[in-house]
Amino acid sequence: MIGIIMGSKSDLPVMQEAADMLDELGVKYEITIVSAHRTPERMYEYAKGAHKRGIKAIIAGAGGAAHLPGMVASLTPLPVIGVPVKSRNSIDGWDSVLSILQMPGGVPVATVALDGAKNAGILAAQIVGSADQVILQNLIDYKEGLKNKVLKSAEELENR
Template sequence: MKVAIFFGSISDKSIMKIIAEIFKQFNISYKSYVISAHRLPDILSNTIKKIESEGTDVIIAGAGLSAHLPGFISSKTILPVIGIPIHCNNNYGTLGGIDALLSMVQMPKDVPVATVGINNSYNAALFAIHILSIKYQDIRKLLLKFRIKKKEKLITEIKQNLLP
């Protein structure tokens, strides 16, 4: 397993499934876990120890509201942690995900969490791929091809939309 994907609630699944879709394009193995940092801290701690022993390279953690999941994980490991602040569509999520974003980007010194934009699991997946490309040449090659393809597509779209 190269990546562990954590989310704090089953309701976060729709945001987090985008990561799995991108990882399939890059043949990246992963496991996902739904574990609340607040409600199941002992299970979360044990799971972090387990994934470290399995050779995990990167962790992605998505959470909403107070969003302590990525920070909790970061406090328990030296693996890179990428946090995704999630906007919760419930009675408690009235701040539009800003609460989760601030919880992640305001981590105290010595407990870093690389944080992407609200609900931006796409960028979290790509950032993890960039990290993995340092160690794995096959992923690096696929990432370079991916970037070239994206660039070519953008150039084509621009050319098609120029004024006559």
């Protein structure tokens, strides 16, 4: 199971892409709002207890100062995938990207592109799929589908 968390409800349109990808790949998840700044106790409890609830990885989306992924990573033994979210108070999203990307040694956060929750979902599935043959096969099928889509597009373009 994967945990998907975000700093506020306004992040949901971006973070829903991770949930949609996990649905497509057959990976169970939970999704909720955990703010590093407005609900630090909730963040602490979520991060400290996630592995005890069977969570295998956490996808954490945040905009602006984007402290959520790093703070969660500092509190959990689980892999954390950070999704920088371009929010209305953002500096073109760069503040979020750099806040998540530039973690100190010892506190890694895997970071995807700005608003890249779809890739975060795929990466989380790959983490789980390394120990789950069904999810691994779903990933193989998904990637084969990507290849086939490109080949079909190339053929259509070449034969027009």
